[in-house]
Amino acid sequence: MEEGIQYRKIIHIDMDAFYASVEQMDNPDLKGKPVAVGGNEVRGVVSAASYEARKFGVRSAMSGAQAKRNCPDLIFVKPRFDRYKEISRKIRKIFFDYTDLVEPLSLDEAYLDVTVNKKNNPSASLIAQEIRKRIFEEVGLTASAGISINKFVAKVASDYNKPNGQKTVNPNEVEAFLEKLDIKKFYGIGKVTAEKMYQLGIFTGYDLKQKPLEFLEKHFSNSGPYYYQICRGIHNSQVKPNRTIKSVGAERTFFENLSSEVFLEEKIISIANELEKRLQKSKIAGKTITLKLKYSDFSLQTRSKTLPYYISDKSLLIDVAKELLYQERLKDSVRLLGLSLHNLNNQESKKTQEPKQKSISIQLQFDFKEY
Helix, strand or coil: CCCCCCCCCEEEEEECCHHHHHHHHHCHHHCCCCEEECCCCCCCECCEECHHHHCCCCCCCCEHHHHHHHCCCCEEECCCHHHHHHHHHHHHHHHCCCCCCEEEEECCEEEEECCCCCCCCCCHHHHHHHHHHHHHHHCCCCEEEEEECCHHHHHHHHCCCCCCCEEECCHHHHHHHHHHCEHHHCCCCCHHHHHHHHHCCCCEHHHHHCCCHHHHHHHHHHHHHHHHHHCCCCCCCCCCCCCCCCCEEEEEEEEEEECCHHHHHHHHHHHHHHHHHHHHHHCCCEEEEEEEEEECCCCEEEEEEEEEEEECCHHHHHHHHHHHHCCCCCCCCEEEEEEEEEEECCCCCCCCCCCCCCCCCCCCCCCCCCC
16 A cells, blocks of 8 residues: 555435425425425426425426426425525534534535544444434434545445435445446536537446546546546545635526516616625625526526626626626526626635646555445
């Protein structure tokens, strides 16, 4: 084994259908029934779906109307984010009983580095099992977990035995595990990229592994080196307890589509008010304003402008958003309008950020006696 190489034990905890499960827990009449959080059968978008609803093809980001067509018995529930945050805090409190290296990705999932942990337990698998048991007993919800050598493999593994299960990928099993996976199951490879890979004859992790770096750079540009590494189980990103917020935004889905910029101006004002509140709460300002438009055909368009100074005041947000609104004509009637701020003043300078790796890391040798 090479000296100086640190081998980590990473757990990815992912709550099972979190929003929908909270609603079913709080309202016993919903248990065992297909539930969609958000939207309705006329308008809106599904934020989360219970497993009973997923059997009918209902999924997040689907229109409420489509979800109802897929599942006529679907029950729509309004989201209660304050309640979800309350439950999330209880779950994270459990995490911190085992390690301070906790990196939340959202309200319902997080990475834990338990290489060195507060329980002095050498088995990451047993720790994950104990955490899931405590979440069920103390909170009343089920969670799934993935355990492996890095964040990428752990996250992929957490989806393997869902719901209410876990998957450990031991160090000597990593490459074989990834080789068998459909490429669409790789975290970071979305639908569009997966389709492109299919067209290039890349269907599994094994297929991806056969492609030289030059090929991947040619077809996927700067993402090429990333794909080259992850199919080999190489992912050196550390668990970061204090993740830097990269953007803050607010958006609205309308009950009826809006086809006039004049009506959208009114909505910009209310959205900017909400965005200002969130910025003030986080004590953040930014330079890049992005206007998001979702049209009646569900196509998305974004328009952005970067200023030479930081802003957080709603009046400035409104001025820039209106400028972006009239930048070009609307393609169609609008069902959703969003406003977000990027290039924030809480981010480190580019000089202090980790450089993009052009070179390829060698495959690590693993020596975990107990995983």
